[in-house]
Structures are given as C-alpha cells and as structure tokens.
Amino acid sequence: MQATQTLATFVSQTRHTDLPASLIAECKIATLDAFAAAFVGSSLPWAQRVVEMVHELGGAPEVSVVNQPWKTDVSRAALANGAMIGAFECEPLTGSHASGTVLPAALAISQRDHRDGKAFLLAIAVGFELSGRLQRTAVGLESTRGFHNPGIQGPFGAAAAVGKLYGFDAATLASALGLAGSCAAGLLEFAWAGDDTKRVHLGRASSMGLESALLARKGLHGPVTVIEGRYGYFNAFSEPTDIAKLTEGLGKKWIIQPASHKAFATHVTHQAVVQAIQDLKREHAVDPKAITHVAIRGAHRILEDRHTVRDPLTVMGGQYSLPFTAAVALTRDMSNPLVYNDAAVKDPLVRSLAKNMELIVDHTVHDLVPAEVEIVCGGKTYKKVTSPHKGSPHNPLTWADACEKFSRYTRTLIGEPQAKAIMDAVADLENQSDMARIATLLAKT
Template sequence: MPPSETPVTATLAAFAAGTATEGVPPQVSERALALASDLVGSIVRAAGEAESTPAVLAMLRRMGLDSDGPCTVFGLNRRYGAAAAALLNGTLGHSLDFDDTHADSSLHPSAPVVPAAFAAAELTDASGAELLAAIVVGFEVACRLGMALDPTAHYARGFHPTATAGTFGAAAAAGRLFGLNAAQMESAFGVAASQASGSLQFLENGAWNKRYQVGEAAMKGLMAASLAAEGFHGASQALEGRHGFLRGYSDGADLSRAVAGLGETWETLRIGVKPYPACRYTHAAVDGLLTLRARHNLAAADVTRISVGLHRNGMALVGDPAAAKRRARSIVDGQFSMPFAAAIALTRGRFGWDDYDLLGRPEIDALCDRVETFRDESLEGLSHPFGATLAVEACGERLSLRIPDPSGEPDTFPDAAARAAKFDALASPVLNAGSAALQARLAALAGAPSVRAHFARP
C-alpha cells in the first residue's frame, strides 16, 4: 500500500496531540490507573531484588547521570533527572516480567509508556488526570503499532515489540504532557523512528538486555518528545514511509491496523494483567496445570509426561530450543521456559516471583525433562495468540485441557482486591509498611493536582 493511502504518522500524531483529558472515557482512565499501579509494584520489587539493578545504577553513576532531579523512581527512595528516572522505572518495571500485556500486539504497554509519562508529568508539574490521559494516549499508540507490525512477522525478524513500538508510545505520552501540537508530535515520532530498537538475542544466554531495552524505550521516547518540544525537525512519515518503522521492521505490516477505530475502540481496555512473573505465552498452560493439579490432586511425582501446545510465537519464545528450555539456569532463562513454568506449577501449586529459588534444582530438571512443547496450529488465526493445549499423563491416565485465554485478560481482569494482593506481595518485602501507603497514593492519583507533589516524600 502506498504511504499516501494510510497516513499513519499524521493520524496518530493528531490523536496523541489532540486528545483532551476530558475526551478519555472514565473507564479507560480508570483502567490506565490500574495498569500503572500494577507496574509500580513490579518496579518496587525489582529495585530491591532484580539481579541487574546494581549494574544499571552503577552505570548511571559512572556516566554522571545519577544526580538528583525532580522525578520519582519507585522503590529507591530518591528522585533523579527525567531521563534517568524513565530509564530506571522502565527497566525495573520490566525486570520481573510481571508487567501487563496486550494480546494482539504481543507487547507490554506499561513498561515503556508509564515511566516516560511519569517523568514528563513531574517535569511539567502536571495533574494526575493529565498524567492518566497521557498514559492512555501512549498505550493506544504502542499497541496499535504493535498490531500493525504483525507480531509474528516482527518476531521473525528478531525484534522485541515492547522495546520497538514502545518507544513511540513513550514519545506520544511524554509529548502530550509537553503540550506538543500535531506537527511537533510528528517530529517526535520521526526522532523515535531512529531510536526504536530491541533485539530478541537475549534469549540465547539469559541476558539482561530485554529489561534494559524497555527502559531505554521509555527514556528514548521521552528524549524524542523533548527534542520536538525544542523545535527539532524530525523525519516525516516516520511510520509508513518507504524507510519507515512499519516497513523496515516487519515483512507483514498492515498499516490500517494502526488507525482503525482510533478514538472509538480503546486498546487500553484490552490490556491484561499477569498472574505469573514469566512470558505471557506460558500462562495459559500454567493456568491449565494448576487446574488439573487441584482437580485431580496431582503430585509432581505422579506425572510421567506433559505435552503443551503453543502458538508459533510461543514456541519461538518459550518452547525452542527444547534442550535449553529444559535447563533454565538464570531468571531470564526461567522467564522464557515453558518446561520450567510447568515444573514450578506442578511442584508448588503456584508461580510467583519467589519461586525462582527452584532454578537448577535436580527435581525441577527431572520434571522439565518430562515436558514437551509443540506448535499447535489450532491456536493460530484466533483473536490472540496466548492460548495453550495440554495433555498430562499421570497415574495411568491421560488428562487433556484446552485453555483459550490465560487468566488476567480483559474478560477475567483482576478485581481491586486481587490487584492489591499482587501489589502487596511484590512491594512489602522492599517497603514493609510503606506498601499500603504507596497503594493509597496511587489510588488517589486521578484527583492529584500535582503528580510531583503527590509522590513527594513526607
């Protein structure tokens, strides 16, 4: 399709710049607050426990980027300059792989968008309502670009959509808070197109790149919007142009998906919350295994074979190569291992952040050896790619189950009590009694006249 037929850049820029705070439906803003609060829980825990955090903090010190500033980094009990805050909140928010997901784009919207929006809101002394509207704008841009890329084609090229499409979502959110007009927002997208990056090569050795490149997406989106605010002239048609993002990063892009129903169909309401700290492609199978375990009173020792059918995207991320996936030795390995997730679920009847203490245990390895994964074509061509099929052999029986949707999707979005329980389980080990106070501040964010003052230390 010729670029002129689908002016994606101009359309999304006009939407991002022109959507008024009061133009966002209340239920959409409320969902944005729930999703942002969910991310903060992950940020806090990762600040205290993620193994990559000390290296990132040391890098900022080495580079002279750790000076005090106006912007909050949750869990670190201090403020940084805007760029460092966006980088840190984004990296920390994605470190546990416990942050939200949008099925059709196969990306994590909050981790790149929310940190950029928080930093921009604190720079501009924006209100809570303005912050939430900006987050919604960022979600819509990131998710729609992820859909337009065609996640399967994007993955096949070796790209990580949360980091690539997320850069534009971060730029949209920050740009809205900076008051960019449509032309300036187009320039911000033009800069973001030069910055969007994110490789799947981290899968080869359990590297920390994945979490860091999402933090970079938050920071780079913030920088792109800042440049545009200062009059920087960015590339035109950055999304649909002949060398633009959608054409350069995918062999199967559908440009119309980026703008269809824009401002009427809110992708924000189609974002799901994770119940387990691992790649979303493992979740349906974990749900199914927990169901079978409870229903049939299964013990791990009873199970002789587990067969898990996955969408081809899931196979690429959590199923292949089988031998490596059965021998997870790092947290990143475990986050992207269907056999490890299955073994944890059957062994402990749950899967939480603290269950990574089982990495490398002989009994877990033995159970992983009994897990097989395969591409199940019946899971393709559906509304989203996150389902699974299960066949479990135990005690002479074969137990089968099809799980079309993992828990936490919009139809089973967790209620306030469940979200609070997840937040507290993550934040309490770091903040102790401060977990409840932070939750209360987040709950009151929509009515805050100043985001900066709202999160000021007492």
Template sequence: MNETRTLARFVVETRFADLPTRLVDNCKIAVLDAIGAGFVGSVQPWTRRIVSVVQALGGPPDASVIHEDWRTDVSRAAFANGVLIGAFECEPLTGSHASGTVLPAALAICQRERFDGARFLAALALGFEVSARIARTAVGLEAVRGFHNPGTQGPFGAAAAVGRLYAFDEEHLTSALGIAGSSSAGLLEFAWSGGDTKRLHLGRASQLGLESALLARAGVRGPETVLEGRSGYFNAFSTSPRIEKLLEGLGTDWAIEPPCLKSYATHVTHQAVVDAIQRFKSEHPLDPGTITRVAIRGAPRIMEERHSARAPHDVLGGQYSLPFTTAVALTRDL
C-alpha cells in the same frame, strides 16, 4: 494517507473527557501494578547493577527512582524506572509493555513539571494507545526479523505521552515520533544466548521517547512519515505490515482494551498454561513424580523455538521456556 501525522493529530486533539471511564480506571490499575513490579525488580541482582550505574552518573534531582532514596534527571529516571518495572517479567503488558516504556517517561516529566493527575492519565492512555497500535500493525518483528517489540515500539508511545504532557501541536508531535522512530532498537538475541539486555530495553525505550520529545520541543525536526515511509519503521522492522490496523477505529475502538495483567512472572504466552495447571492441581491433587508426558495445545506463538529450551541458561531463560515453566507449575504451588 500520512499515518504518522494522523496518529500525532489524534494524540494532540483527544481530551481527557474523551477517554472512556473504564479505560482511565484500567490505566490507574496499570500504574499501581507497574509500581509493584518495580519494587519486585528493585531487589534483583541485575537491576541493582544497572541502577548503581544510573546513580553514579548523577544529575539534577528532578525525578524519583522506584525504591531509591535519591533522585536524578528525568532522562535517567525514565531509564531506571523502565528497567525496574520490566526487571522480572511481572509488569502489565497493556500496549506492548507500555507500563515500562511510556509510564516512566510520563511520570518523570510530571514530577519535574508538577502536572496534575488528569494530565498524567490522559498522556499515559494516549501513549499506551500509540504503542499498542504500532505493535498490532507490525508483523514478524520478533519471530522473523529478530527485534524485541517494546524496544522498538516503546519510544513512540513515550514520545507521544511526553509530547501530550507539554501540549505539543501536531507538527511538534509528528517530529517527536519521527525522532523516536529513527533511533528505536532492541534485538531479541537474549532469548537465544542469555544476557541482561532484555532488562535494559524497556528503560532505553522510555529514555529515548522522552528525549525525542524534548528535542522536538526545542525545534529539532523528525521525518513526518517515520512509520509508513519507504525507509520507515514498518518497512524496516516488519515483514508485511497490516497497515490498516494502525488507524482502524482510532478514537472509538481502543487497542489497549482489554488490559493485560500478569498473574505469574513468566512470558505472557505461558500465563494460561501455568494457570490451567494450578487450577487442575487444586481440584485433582497429583504426584509430579508419576508424570511421564505433558501435552500442551495452543496458538503457534506459544510453540516458537525461543520458548522451547529444556535446559534454560539463566533466570530469564527459565521465564521464557515453556517446558521449564510447565515443570515449575507442576511441582510448585504458585
């Protein structure tokens, strides 16, 4: 079975009217939450440096950049907005960080082409779904292979969304996915030795997906088995992919439900821990100085080595560190 082509056909044939009302409503919430995350990101020093480079590169004023009073071309706008949305670990996670990969690409094209809201939301939902299905199919991409999920999965979702906005047929959408997958990337090394590269990954994924769709629109062809092929995405990035998860329940069971919104600016695996501590403190006032030991039980992913740093090297390291976020939750009211 050609999984890539089947996924492309789903994007092409699904109508706005086919989307469950609750799913559309959740997409609207994700948009608002993501824009809010972008405003938070706009004041971070690493983001200011990245955005200043985008501004210096120029480009026709086709699309806006969150919080900025200047515009740029759709490719650079998608990149900048993806960086802004993912800049401080507080963006919606629905669809493997799709709010920072799919949304910026779709938004930039809609601004340039003046597409309406229904068209935008349909493209957004379908792009989110493509990204989410690829994410749930891959196994060991981060923990074993050392890649960063949204950097490798986001380009597919962004390409699908832009292709949908331009009403691609199955052939062009398949090519857009093929082009996007052929260049997808993103290493997880930042989790070990720091740096600002994680802040770049969402924006780069959005930019790559958008440009892949534009290339396909111009007639550039991509491999039609980019996901399932012998040298395709899953064989390159995953250990033993759960390939049945890619198309299971397609069109009836949505992989982006329930939505995933963050309450705290930490890694997603720490949200429940921080929330539990805050709830406990509200009912049982405590003196952090009297605490000698904290025991946390949870899923194996929470306990991965990359989340165990006791002396994080930078802000991102702190957001990724379970010991650090636990200490902050115990000593601060969040």
C-alpha cells in the same frame, strides 16, 4: 498515507474528557500493576545493576527512582524505573508493555513539572494507544524479523506521552515521533540463552522516547514520515502489512481495551498453562517427584522455537521457555513471583521435567487458549484444558484484584503503610493535584 501526522494529530487533539470511564479505570489498574512490577524488579540483581549505573552517572536530582532514597534527572529515572518494571516478566501488557516504556517517561515529567493526575492519565492513555497500534499493525516483527516489540515501538509511545504533557501541537508531536524512530532498537537474540538485554529494553525505550520529545520541544526536527516512509518504521521492521490498520477507528475505538495483565512472572504465552497447572495441583495431590510424564498440546504460537528452550541457564531464559516454566509451576507456587529464582533454574527435578516434557503443536488452534495439559503422576492421569488467565482480556483484572496482587507482590519489599498509601493514591489518581506526591510515595523512605 500520512500515518505519522495522523497519529500526532490524534495525540494533540485528544482531551481527558474523550477518555471513556472504563479506560480511565484500566489505566489506574495498569499504573498500580506497573508499580508492583517495579518493586519486584528493585529486588533483582540485573535491575539493581541498571539502577547502580544510573546512580553512579549522577544527573540533576529532580525525580524519584522506585524504592531508592536518591533522585536523578528525568531521562535516567525513566531508564531505571522502566528497567525495574520490565525486570521480571510481570508488568502489564497493555499497549505492548507500554507500562514499562510510556509510564516511566510520563511519571518522570509529571513529577518534575508538577502535572496533575488527569494530565498523567491522559498522557499514558494516548501513549499506550499509539504503542498498541504500532504493535498490532506490524507483521512478523518479532517472530520473523527478530526484533523485540517494546524496544522498537516503545520510544514512539514515550515521546507521544511526554509531548502530550507539554501540550505539543501536531507538528511538534510529529517531529518528536520522527526523532523517536531513530531510537527504535531491540533484538530478540536474548531468547536463546536468556541474556539480560531484554531486561533493559523497556527502560531504554522510555528514556530515548522522553529525550526525543525534549529535543523536539527545543526545535530539533525529525522526519514526519518516520512511520510510513520508504525508510520508515514499517519498511524497516515489519513484513509487508496493511498500514491502514494503524489508524483504523483512531479516536473512536481504543484498541488498548480490554486491558491485558499477567498473573504469573513469565511470558504471556505461558500464563494459561501455568494457571492450569496451579489448578491441577490444587485439585489433586500431585507430587512432583512422582510425575512420570507431562504433555502440553497447544497452538504454534505458544510453542515457537524461542519459547521451547529446555535447558536455560538463567531465570530470564526460563521465563521465556514454556516447558521450563511449566516444570517450575509443577514444583513451586507461582503466585509468589520470587519463587522463580536461581534455585529453580538449577533444580535437578525442574530440569528433568522440562527436558522430558512432550510438546505437541495443535494446528487447529491459533491463539493462546485453549491448550491442554496432561500430567501422569502415581499411576493416575490428570488433564486440564486451559482457559484465559486472570488479567487477560477475557478474564479482566478488577481494582480489587490489582490491590490484592500489589499487596502480595510487595509484602516482603515495603511496609504495609507505604503500600496502602500508594494504593489509595492511585485509586484517586484523577483527583491528584500533583503527581510528585505519588512519585515520592514510590521512593525508599
């Protein structure tokens, strides 16, 4: 099976008129949601360290970096913007975090080379789709092999998007994917101690994918069997899988629909539980200090070992832990992402609740929902069965929802006029004549 060349042909031949109106709308929502995540990331120390490094390295002042007053070259901008988008567990999930791998690369090239909004939307759509198909087809890449999906498949999606912006033919795109394959990298070992490596995987993937496309444009050749070959992507990173699934329905069915977004700044497997806790707190007078017992029953998928560390030392570690995040949700209003901070990690009440929380694997459930949350507080027992969180494929984020979320996330970071200008521009993305205008709106004024 010539999977690499089939994907390259799909990318090269797809036109803007091939995109369903619903997909264009979802890509605009994903763009605004990614920008919200980037602004949040710009305020966080681990992302700021990446941004500082990029600034110190210099680079030709070609394109903007989110919430910064200076410019850098396209590759370093993709690294910095991707790191900020992926900095706080609140970026869109569509295409397996492609908003932090594909979008920064496409935005950088679109700004520098003055591509229009339709070209940008088409580039991210095909890049998201390619990334999503790689993620869907792999078996055990994360849970068994210990690789981090965005870091592994992100370079492919970024290379595809940049190649699309340059109008690569199928052969050049296949070569770009071949080069991107040797940039696939990212280990899950950060999960146990909450290390910062996860925070840079998206930006690195974006930068490396962009550079792979630029190298292919200059005539460098990559293996055109990089995905299906003996030493290719699936044999290197996945358990045995049916590779035919990768291209099934390609060009007819967009597997990135319906879209997937987060409601809270934590891992996707925690979203529904946090929503249930927020609802219970709103419906009942739950005093966290009076809680004597908390139990969560759900699928093994939400209770894997890597998601049940009870005593994390960092915010990253907490955001990857279901019991710890549930404890933070019990003590704080997580509609504000920035309440998940060092103070929350060090809070004795949070740590006690996480340590004593009962976790029960329900082997009859195999998805993120339903799960059940039980809280005993003040002699009363409260229970709630989870349902799909806002932004999930079964409870989609609307444009109005995305604007409310963007305003809420950026309220303390940028002024209202700048926020409104960004929302208005993204709402009219397909009619933008030059993406440099939108990229400039993201910079610090």
